[in-house]
Amino acid sequence: MNTLAYGLLSLLTHVPLSGYDLTQRIQPFWPAKHSQIYPLLARLEKYGMVSCELVQQSDKPDKKVYSLQEKGFDALREWLTVPAAEPVMRDELMLKAFCVSYVEPAVSRDLFAARLEHYRAKLLRLEDKIRGVRQLANADEAETPPYDSPFFGPYIMLNKGLMVCRTNIEWCEWVLSIIPGGTSATADRKD
Amino acid sequence: MNTLAYGLLSLLTHVPLSGYDLTQRIQPFWPAKHSQIYPLLARLEKYGMVSCELVQQSDKPDKKVYSLQEKGFDALREWLTVPAAEPVMRDELMLKAFCVSYVEPAVSRDLFAARLEHYRAKLLRLEDKIRGVRQLANADEAETPPYDSPFFGPYIMLNKGLMVCRTNIEWCEWVLSIIPGGTSATADRKD
DNA sequence: TACTGCATGTAAACCGTTACATGATTCG
DNA sequence: CGAATCATGTAACGGTTTACATGCAGTA
Known part of the structure; x- marks a missing residue:
């Protein structure tokens, strides 16, 4: 097991x-x-x-x-009833990020731009899924299914996915904004 | 390799x-x-x-x-120069979250409270580390080391860690706030 | 016609953890 | 005196991926 x-x-x-x-x-x-x-x-x-x-x-x-x-x-x-083990996350981009200073900005730009696209696509999929769950659970926008509902678990997990995904998008955009020589084609959006 | x-x-x-x-x-x-x-x-x-x-x-x-x-x-x-592979994340808590509806609220409450503590401790460690990097890089608060600096990589990674960690804390607090029967000892803070 | 999706399985190779093994120093 | 830290290695086991294997139905 x-x-x-x-x-x-x-x-x-x-x-x-x-x-x-x-x-x-x-x-x-x-x-x-x-x-x-x-x-x-x-x-x-x-x-x-x-x-x-x-x-x-x-x-x-x-x-x-x-x-x-x-x-x-x-x-x-x-x-x-037993506490969950610590999450394990392995992201090649984190290793690459460590030594971006040693290659031209264009190379690292590609890296983060690709990841940004990945997260943007993921965000769309997640938003779609959460709409699906809300429909099945007969819940309004911003309303959470009750604890007893079988949709409670999926709903809180989808929300986590959404929140983390948005954070990652924000991070990618920030990194792209501080890598020099950006054409601001992908790294738009000033907050 | x-x-x-x-x-x-x-x-x-x-x-x-x-x-x-x-x-x-x-x-x-x-x-x-x-x-x-x-x-x-x-x-x-x-x-x-x-x-x-x-x-x-x-x-x-x-x-x-x-x-x-x-x-x-x-x-x-x-x-x-080759795009980074997709990150792989394995979190037991996500699997457990899927079926929390089938156990008493107290059981799931413990699960998320423990995870919240884990992230809070991690946040403190990260904040400490980022102070260390800023000191080494001679950078002020809110100032980023230049792209050429060897601290650029570590700095952007630590920031990612911080952002994701804060998001996870927010999520855990939200989940604890919607699990019924909370004593609000761990699930305080209404936003 | 070729590719994609549905559907199940096995075998080999590779990746990752746990355990075995050793030994000095420092701190409580 | 026991535990933690520093320091390096191997062996066995279990988890994960890739490749091998098959076959039908629908679509481009």
Whole structure:
């Protein structure tokens, strides 16, 4: 039972999902490839944490849909009582940023401009998703789903994503504004 | 040549360092244990990227001090021209947050309160560090070291750390404020 | 026709952590 | 006297990525 295993159980609390679906949905929180997910699901089934049902489809390949079992739910509740480990963040850009002074401004400019675009695109995706969650939860703009709602978790996580994403955009714009020789094409916006 | 290898070269641009020092300094940007660093440094020396000098010490154990070589510097410049890979973030709390609705508020409250403390402590460390860098760079409050300065890189990174840390604190406080049954002992501060 | 999405799996290689191993000095 | 810091290394294990493998349906 590693963290990824608990992550899969977490996603299965809301609704039964296939290995394929789980692989897509866990990406934002705990990136993992299907080659890691499929064997893990088999193990979770062997342990009785989840059950598996083969669903036949005509237009698409058949799939295995996993549901959380009582034993898995117990394991999850137990896991939730132990404090979360410190987050681990590995960002190549942070290493590159360390020695930008040693290359021409144009080179580092490209680096931060690319990252800025990445975050701007991510922000749009997140705003879209949060609209989706609010619709499902029947919540107005600026209204939060109640604690008991299954949308509470996704909602607070999406908000974290939004806040951090905006901060990163701000940071990229600031860095671009202090790298000399900017054409101000990407590094606009003075605050 | 993996990312960690380039990270070590990056740190060596400023000043020669021992494996022990490198292990300490790379933690905030690319967490790694000494067991990974020492063999990598030996490999980097074999490739001619760094040179190694044995420094004898009387009060402390002898150490190997590594310096960046021309070949390593070339590799680094080459590496800086390719766009940085997307950051990878793995946070157990995000997985736990997903299913907080399924446990009592007190349990999730502990989770976020602990994380809030973690970020508050981190913020203090960062503020301390940025004061140190500003002193070394002879910069006033709110003044940024010039692009050519070796302090430029560390300065922009520390600022990112600060900004993201503050955002995380804000988020934790917000989450604690919307979890029902709060004693407002840890979740104070209404904005 | 070629690519993308759906869907599942295995094997090899690589990355990262934990544990094993040693030994001096300094501080409480 | 025990713990922390400095300092370097290896071995085993577990986590993660990349590559191999297959196959159908819809779209450009």
